[in-house]
Amino acid sequence: MHELGIVVHVIEQVEKVAEENNVEKVARLSLEVGEVSSVVPDLFRDCFEWSKKKTKYLQDCELELIILEGLSYCQDCGETYKTTEYAKKCPHCDSYNTYLVTGNEINIKDIQVVS
Amino acid sequence: MLTMGSVRTINLSKSVFEDNGKEADALRAYLKSKNVFLVNVMSSPGAGKTTTLISLINKLSERFRIGVMEADIDSDVDAVKVADKARCKSIQLHTGGMCHLDSAMSRQGLDELGIEDLDIVFLENVGNLVCPAEFDTGAHLDMTILSVPEGDDKPLKYPLIYRKCNLVLINKIDAAPYFDFSFDRCVANIKIRNNNSTVIPISAKTGENMDEAANYFIKIISDGGKNYNA
Numbered sequence: 001m002h003e004l005g006i007v008v009h010v011i012e013q014v015e016k017v018a019e020e021n022n023v024e025k026v027a028r029l030s031l032e033v034g035e036v037s038s039v040v041p042d043l044f045r046d047c048f049e050w051s052k053k054k055t056k057y058l059q060d061c062e063l064e065l066i067i068l069e070g071l072s073y074c075q076d077c078g079e080t081y082k083t084t085e086y087a088k089k090c091p092h093c094d095s096y097n098t099y100l101v102t103g104n105e106i107n108i109k110d111i112q113v114v115s
Numbered sequence: 116m117l118t119m120g121s122v123r124t125i126n127l128s129k130s131v132f133e134d135n136g137k138e139a140d141a142l143r144a145y146l147k148s149k150n151v152f153l154v155n156v157m158s159s160p161g162a163g164k165t166t167t168l169i170s171l172i173n174k175l176s177e178r179f180r181i182g183v184m185e186a187d188i189d190s191d192v193d194a195v196k197v198a199d200k201a202r203c204k205s206i207q208l209h210t211g212g213m214c215h216l217d218s219a220m221s222r223q224g225l226d227e228l229g230i231e232d233l234d235i236v237f238l239e240n241v242g243n244l245v246c247p248a249e250f251d252t253g254a255h256l257d258m259t260i261l262s263v264p265e266g267d268d269k270p271l272k273y274p275l276i277y278r279k280c281n282l283v284l285i286n287k288i289d290a291a292p293y294f295d296f297s298f299d300r301c302v303a304n305i306k307i308r309n310n311n312s313t314v315i316p317i318s319a320k321t322g323e324n325m326d327e328a329a330n331y332f333i334k335i336i337s338d339g340g341k342n343y344n345a
Contacts, residue, residue, distance in 0.1 A: 002214060002245050002246050004213075005213050005214055005215055005246050005250075006131060006249075008213070009131055009132075009134075009135065009217070010131050013127075013131070013134055017125060017127065021125060024120050027122065031131075036274075038245055038249075038275065088274075088307050088308075096307050104275075105130065106130065106131040106132070107128065107129060107130050107131065108127045108128075108129055108130075108131060109126075109127065109128060110124050110125060110126045110127055110128070111124070111125050111127065112122060112123070112124050112125075113122070113123060113124075113125055114120040114121070114122050115120055115121055115123070
């Protein structure tokens with residue numbers, strides 16, 4: 001259900017770009033999805049496959065998901081570490097004074113269109 | 116040569132949330148120009164959003180003109196309850212099965228509600244800790260309600276919503292004797308996610324500490340709160 005909401009937003013935006021560029025169809029859509037963005041890739045795919053049938057330009061569109069690693073930065077010791085393994089606590093100095101650098105993204109990277 | 120259509124790549128490189136974010140910024144600025152303060156209220160289902168709002172509105176209604184937008188997947192029970200018990204203008208928004216509101220839905224709701232005669236609008240989002248946190252509604256303040264039975268470790272499980280909210284009300288403190296709930300641990304867990312968060316324990320049912328919660332709103336709105344988060 002959560003993935004479906006995001007799929008709907010992605011499709012709306014891609015359909016708009018397709019319309020503006022006068023294309024015949026969108027053949028491929030590449031998305032960057034962060035490891036800790038709370039999107040489950042398999043569920044996202046299922047929602048996309050279901051939703052694309054209702055679109056004007058994405059009927060035959062292939063979905064490419066590029067997973068971006070979750071990395072956090074520690075403001076106390078300056079080290080970077082894997083967020084999925086250690087979450088908020090820095091494994092180098094045990095500080096919680098950390099923030100997420102990458103991994104929260106859900107980006108529309110590019111689309112391949114046929115015109 | 117095959118007569119195929121020409122294939123090309125269009126580079127977009129933008130966040131899925133970018134368009135919504137821009138619309139939300141525009142809505143926030145528009146509301147500010149109208150001196151209307153929009154509050155996005157989020158929580159899991161059953162944490163007490165509606166009861167808390169009724170209690171809060173009853174404390175604030177002498178000072179401010181308040182409107183409420185209730186968002187649910189279906190039914191109008193919340194809008195009816197708020198209109199009845201808080202005696203304020205309220206409308207029900209249906210999300211059509213979607214688990215959150217975005218800024219476009221929020222704007223449509225505000226148009227329907229009519230903001231000309233209002234100072235504060237509370238938007239009661241769909242009960243859910245995941246999707247509502249991802250979509251900016253154009254609110255000036257994002258708040259969440261965590262109820263005692265849910266456990267003090269909730270902020271560890273749902274990072275984004277606690278990172279996003281600057282006000283956390285811990286509701287149902289009257290039930291604390293029956294649960295293994297530590298306020299200190301809960302506040303520490305909230306601060307891990309957002310160190311600037313204000314945490315206020317309340318009981319919307321008994322009214323305990325509701326004055327403090329009401330004062331929070333009085334303070335941010337009268338202290339140029341219209342600039343808050345805008």
